[in-house]
Amino acid sequence: KAGVTQTPRYLIKTRGQQVTLSCSPISGHRSVSWYQQTPGQGLQFLFEYFSETQRNKGNFPGRFSGRQFSNSRSEMNVSTLELGDSALYLCASSYRGQGNTGELFFGEGSRLTVL
Amino acid sequence: GQQLNQSPQSMFIQEGEDVSMNCTSSSIFNTWLWYKQDPGEGPVLLIALYKAGELTSNGRLTAQFGITRKDSFLNISASIPSDVGIYFCAGLNYGGSQGNLIFGKGTKLSVKP
Numbered sequence: 001k002a003g004v005t006q007t008p009r010y011l012i013k014t015r016g017q018q019v020t021l022s023c024s025p026i027s028g029h030r031s032v033s034w035y036q037q038t039p040g041q042g043l044q045f046l047f048e049y050f051s052e053t054q055r056n057k058g059n060f061p062g063r064f065s066g067r068q069f070s071n072s073r074s075e076m077n078v079s080t081l082e083l084g085d086s087a088l089y090l091c092a093s094s095y096r097g098q099g100n101t102g103e104l105f106f107g108e109g110s111r112l113t114v115l
Numbered sequence: 116g117q118q119l120n121q122s123p124q125s126m127f128i129q130e131g132e133d134v135s136m137n138c139t140s141s142s143i144f145n146t147w148l149w150y151k152q153d154p155g156e157g158p159v160l161l162i163a164l165y166k167a168g169e170l171t172s173n174g175r176l177t178a179q180f181g182i183t184r185k186d187s188f189l190n191i192s193a194s195i196p197s198d199v200g201i202y203f204c205a206g207l208n209y210g211g212s213q214g215n216l217i218f219g220k221g222t223k224l225s226v227k228p
Contacts, residue, residue: 043218108156
């Protein structure tokens with residue numbers, strides 16, 4: 001069974017640009033959650049999508065958005081990038097959702113550097 | 116909002132030593148989980164605990180769900196170099212689809228051969 005796949009693995013952007021990250025969940029998983037990981041703040045929940053609907057959202061500004069497609073693949077977008085957006089963005093999939101059992105399968109992450 | 120206090124933040128130990136780390140909160144959780152993140156990888160679930168007082172093992176790892184439901188502990192016995200990584204606790208307040216999974220800030224473990 002293939003794991004969670006995130007692309008790209010690494011990217012460098014400049015302030016003001018926008019970025020789109022992609023996540024393919026484990027086959028059969030309907031939930032995709034996104035987390036931002038920084039050294040000082042640990043894992044911060046961004047949002048969760050389940051069957052193409054946003055089901056839960058963390059405390060991030062509107063510059064952070066996402067969507068989920070009918071095949072459960074998900075994308076997240078960050079517009080008007082700021083230096084503080086530099087982080088590892090992790091995607092996690094599960095069958096029933098992050099708020100149901102807490103048992104998540106994480107991808108390897110997309111490391112974003114904003115210059 | 117809810118927060119998890121995970122300690123210690125980092126540990127430097129000798130191979131063969133036992134390791135203990137814990138997670139506390141001012142809030143009650145229905146489920147406690149422990150994840151490990153290897154360098155350059157995403158976190159991987161190690162142990163999930165569903166009942167207060169529950170003690171669960173996974174190889175050399177043992178975790179406990181505190182009786183008060185406000186804390187959890189993870190022990191690693193006879194550490195080996197591949198135990199290196201960041202260990203995260205996570206607490207879940209069950210709320211069906213709207214349940215809230217909170218992560219601690221992690222304990223970074225370094226093992227000297």
